[in-house]
Amino acid sequence: MHGYLVGLAVAAVTGGAGLGVAAIAASWVPPLVRRRVVRPRLWGWGALSGSLGMSLVMLLGPFHGPDADMTPYAMTGMALFLVGQALQMLGQYPGRVAKSRRTDCN
Numbered sequence: 001m002h003g004y005l006v007g008l009a010v011a012a013v014t015g016g017a018g019l020g021v022a023a024i025a026a027s028w029v030p031p032l033v034r035r036r037v038v039r040p041r042l043w044g045w046g047a048l049s050g051s052l053g054m055s056l057v058m059l060l061g062p063f064h065g066p067d068a069d070m071t072p073y074a075m076t077g078m079a080l081f082l083v084g085q086a087l088q089m090l091g092q093y094p095g096r097v098a099k100s101r102r103t104d105c106n
Contacts, residue, residue, distance in 0.1 A: 013055045020048030036092040043091030050084025053077045 022028045023044025029037045037043045056077025060070040 009058050010055075013051045013058070016047055016051035016054070020044045020046070020051060023047060033092070038093055039091045041091075043088050046084045046087030046089075046091060048084070049087065050081050053080030053082070053084055057081060 019030060021044070023040045025044075027040040029040050029043060033043075054077065057074050060077065061074035
């Protein structure tokens with residue numbers, strides 16, 4: 001079962017990194033987020049760094065084993081993942097506030 005989980009995690013991280021490279025190189029983003037992404041290259045750098053950070057977390061953290069010497073590297077990977085998520089959020093539209101449609105009767 002562990003091999004299947006590792007394979008699934010590697011496939012997910014590789015897919016995220018591939019989306020990041022596609023967004024950086026060709027300004028292409030997946031259709032699910034295409035409407036919200038204003039700056040595809042920034043979004044791509046976020047996806048790429050998030051995938052790199054998550055791979056560090058997984059491969060040096062829980063999948064590596066109970067090795068306390070690797071903890072700083074795994075936590076660095078978590079910080080890199082969070083920075084990647086922040087970059088992806090900066091590459092998207094901000095939340096839109098609905099304007100009030102109040103009519104004044106003067």
